[in-house]
Amino acid sequence: MRVFTTVEDLKNHIKNKSEITSEIGFVPTMGALHEGHMSLVYKCLVENSLVVVSIFVNPTQFDNLDDLDKYPRALDSDIELLKKKSKNIIVFAPSAKNLYKGDPKSIHYDFGGLENEMEGKFRVGHFNGVGTVLKLLFEAVNPNRVYLGEKDFQQLQIVKKMVEIEKFPIEVVGCEIYREAHGLAYSSRNERLTKLQRSEAKLIFETLSRVKNEFGTKSVVELNEMVSQVFESHELLKLEYFEIANVENLKTAKHIDISKKYRAFIAVFADKVRLIDNIALN
Numbered sequence: 001m002r003v004f005t006t007v008e009d010l011k012n013h014i015k016n017k018s019e020i021t022s023e024i025g026f027v028p029t030m031g032a033l034h035e036g037h038m039s040l041v042y043k044c045l046v047e048n049s050l051v052v053v054s055i056f057v058n059p060t061q062f063d064n065l066d067d068l069d070k071y072p073r074a075l076d077s078d079i080e081l082l083k084k085k086s087k088n089i090i091v092f093a094p095s096a097k098n099l100y101k102g103d104p105k106s107i108h109y110d111f112g113g114l115e116n117e118m119e120g121k122f123r124v125g126h127f128n129g130v131g132t133v134l135k136l137l138f139e140a141v142n143p144n145r146v147y148l149g150e151k152d153f154q155q156l157q158i159v160k161k162m163v164e165i166e167k168f169p170i171e172v173v174g175c176e177i178y179r180e181a182h183g184l185a186y187s188s189r190n191e192r193l194t195k196l197q198r199s200e201a202k203l204i205f206e207t208l209s210r211v212k213n214e215f216g217t218k219s220v221v222e223l224n225e226m227v228s229q230v231f232e233s234h235e236l237l238k239l240e241y242f243e244i245a246n247v248e249n250l251k252t253a254k255h256i257d258i259s260k261k262y263r264a265f266i267a268v269f270a271d272k273v274r275l276i277d278n279i280a281l282n
Contacts (some may be wrong), residue, residue: 003091005094010052025170029055079091115158149176
């Protein structure tokens, strides 16, 4: 397995490899890899002849510096986990200074309003940071396809828009949410949960599943009230937001149009650990 820490070395290696391969797949991550990441890597391996996995905790997408400092970092164990999947994976783990060519700064993007919904209301500048770092990573890797999980569905839509804006010839592949046995969506942040918090966090997916089951029989207002009631008296989990949104533009739904597709989105705090999830409704 090859591990590169500079854009220059990675580009040179890929250029040489590209002469004997036709398809480059890319899985961008912030490390602390788990089975959710591995499901993306597996799909990438199946569909491409050359696979790159980046491990980079991007400072420009954190609006909370405490969250950035506490974000789990485990490069050595991440590499070992990837080796078990395939020794042919290329790992890219740059420094912020190398990737950004100086101090990390975000580009300001107009994502057509996608950036102002849900996560955008609570994490100022977050999606500019996401768009910027992926632009830099795409320029370094030059992939044919990039694989992203649907757990961050809003981010997935943002990345598709960024690829369109920057005119990258890249296929953005959205991959199904990978869940723990009791339904909690896999996330690197899960490792910061206590055993009790992790057990109780199953309520997030249980609630989303209930919304899905009752979608179409209850109004948006009734579903919002139901979710609020589920969490309002919970001792360990605090609801930050719940929204039912149009899949295309992520606008909050006030009523249901059966000709359109909707997803339910949720963000919950377990003490200081922020957990997000979503589910397709129709």
